[in-house]
Amino acid sequence: MKRPAAHNLINEHIMSKVSYYSPEGLKKLKEELNHLKDVERPNASNAIAEARDKGDLSENAEYDAAKEAQGMLEMRISKLEEVVANARVLDESQLDSSKVLIHSSVKIKNQTNGMEMTYKLVAQTEADLKTGKISVDSPIGKGLLGCKVGDVADIVVPNGIMKFEVLEIFRD
Template identity: 35%
Template sequence: MATSLITREGFERLRNELNELWRVQRPEIVRALSAAAAEGDRSENAEYIYRKKQLRELDRRVRYLSKRLPDLKVVDQQPADPNRIYFGATVELENLGTGVVVRYRIVGPDETDAPTGQISVDSPMARALIKRQVDDEFTVQLPSGAAKFSILDVRYGD
């Protein structure tokens, strides 16, 4: 089961998504579905079939968010030791094999976004980073194989 931690920004983003889906998108889809249903034979009505599918997908996401949001624990304060890596940290790492420098922020699984460097606290990389500090070296098993990294910087906040 996924960790129930989330950053304040991530929580607000999910709450805003739920409000947008429920208050804006759902009424629009229901109106379009009603209009498509009024056109007659529903069995061969592509617009009706498409809108039903769209409504099911939206309702599935609304149900998920409605159940998940109350279970989430917002973490919006720095840890007692800001020199160590914990949830919410932004870390800069150097791959010792390739020399490539990467930056990651450790966030909850509900706000993970690899292209922007937001990695889940449940990921192998984040697990390897937790409780480490600047200048520590560690090895982690990645999909491409084992890689050795050095921690260059640890920051919290913006």
């Protein structure tokens, strides 16, 4: 029996490093990677060359700092290259809108205090709580994945369990 696409989408997200992005989100990620490679990497090399020109490398704090900064930059570039390589653009028109999936906007109600809030579930690098975007890898995001309207999700948080009722699921 063939599994529905939504089920496979949830499993693929959980079982691998694949992340789903909107076209805009992936574009921003690629722009950041290109900036790091084309601008920041040459700047780091120049900083090392300038520090090296200042003399004895064994006592040159500027050189050590420049080499450390370059190492951090290369780690960031490597991580972004991995994220971009595993990124997929999501065709939202093909998603089951009856379940909470990545790129779903979901209106939930805190069962403890009655407070209602709306979040959009996005890839970790697109998360921005100020604009209502939470990561599918966050405790709330993980707890809501696969829920339908009327479901109550038990979300494990550091101070216990929070219960959120799914009031509405929509795409924007």
